[in-house]
Amino acid sequence: MGGRVLPSDHLSHILGRESHEPTDTLELGRCTVEALAVSYSQYNRVFGVLCDPDGSGVGALVHDESIVFFAGLGALAQHLLAQQRFVPMLYQDEGRLTAGWMPWLGDAATADRVRALAALMPASARSAAGEHDPWSNMQTVLRGVTDAECRRVLIAEEMTDTIEGRDTSDVQVAWLSGLLGAEVDVPAVERVRTEMVRRVRRWIGSLEDRGQSTSWRLLLRLNEPLEEDLKDVEGPPPDSVHWSLSFHLQNLDDESVVVDAVDIWAFTRDSVSIRGLMLESPQELLLGELGRASRFCPELERALEESEPIEVLLGTGEAYRFLREIKPVLLESGFGVETPVWWDTPSGRLGARLKIT
Secondary structure, rough: OOOOOOHHHHHHHHHHOOOOOOHHOOOOOOOOOOOOOOOOOOHHHHHHHOOOOOOOOOOOOOOOHHHHHHHHHHHHHHHHHOOOOOEEEEEEEEEEEEEEEEEOOHHHHHHHHHHHHHOOHHHHHHHOOOOOOOHHHHHHHHHHHHHHHHHHHHHHHHHHHOOOOOOEEEEEEEHHHOOOOOEEOOOHHHHHHHHHHHHHHHHHHHOOOOHOOOEEEEEEEEEEEHHHHHOOOOOOOOOOOOEEEEEEEEEEOOOOOOEEEEHHHOOOOOOOEEEEEEEEOOHHEEEEEEHHHHHOOOHHHHHHOOOOOOEEEEEEHHHHHHHHHHHEEEEEHHEEEEHHHHHHHHHHHHHHHHHOO
């Protein structure tokens, strides 16, 4: 593509240029810009120098709004660290299990601050090819700075000495091996990895006070067995018949807006708009809510063993227990629950009790 890149209005003013080219000759296009890669361990130091208000650090440097934005993002990460708002995490990707430190954004005040910052992201901060999503860019930086700073302190304190020589078949030692030093890989054997991830997800889910931090909630929908599964059944369904308890996210402002788990796992962005309503980090929210709900419904733990859970299958006895005992507790705890229409009628409940008990 021919042509040249024009300076911004701010730079044009500094250069003494009063106007741009005629607007009918301007067009958007891709260009290659030389850049420097800054490691997260040096992130705040570099951006602190670039944004030095008196210019003593780098002289008469003219910087774009994106520099100020990313410097502010680093400052937010430092604020969260100072407030001790960070947690250890496990990541599983294509068979590789890694550990890291991530910022905790689960409270309402922090979530609002991050959303406000995302709304202020300048276009130049998300102009890289394929990287246009504000939240995805912000999350990458916040996690990178948080992880690097935590490791810097732990390495300086020689915390790896606390597990030196200990058997990494112990899942706690394996997890710490990926947290306390520069190494991120978790040396856990294959047979315990799923259980490790499940426990961490459940723990992370239990940390969040969901009611104050999001406008979405977990919706559990109990679906009756398929007709084909009952065609040879006479009398009450046997316990071998499966009832699907499917997973969804439901908007609290408009409860008609429901997103199925199968669609959530298909999302490629960390922030999506559903009928004009923003849904941030849907996959993490779903897993966290499932972990929180599993405290009341142990059957959900089976779903947490999967990397992308969409449902859990219940036997007839489990389904009846869910309807009779677990549903009221889940509703009181802020979850959404949908059940077959006959369950909410007095005659339906009586019939179910006579047939199943």
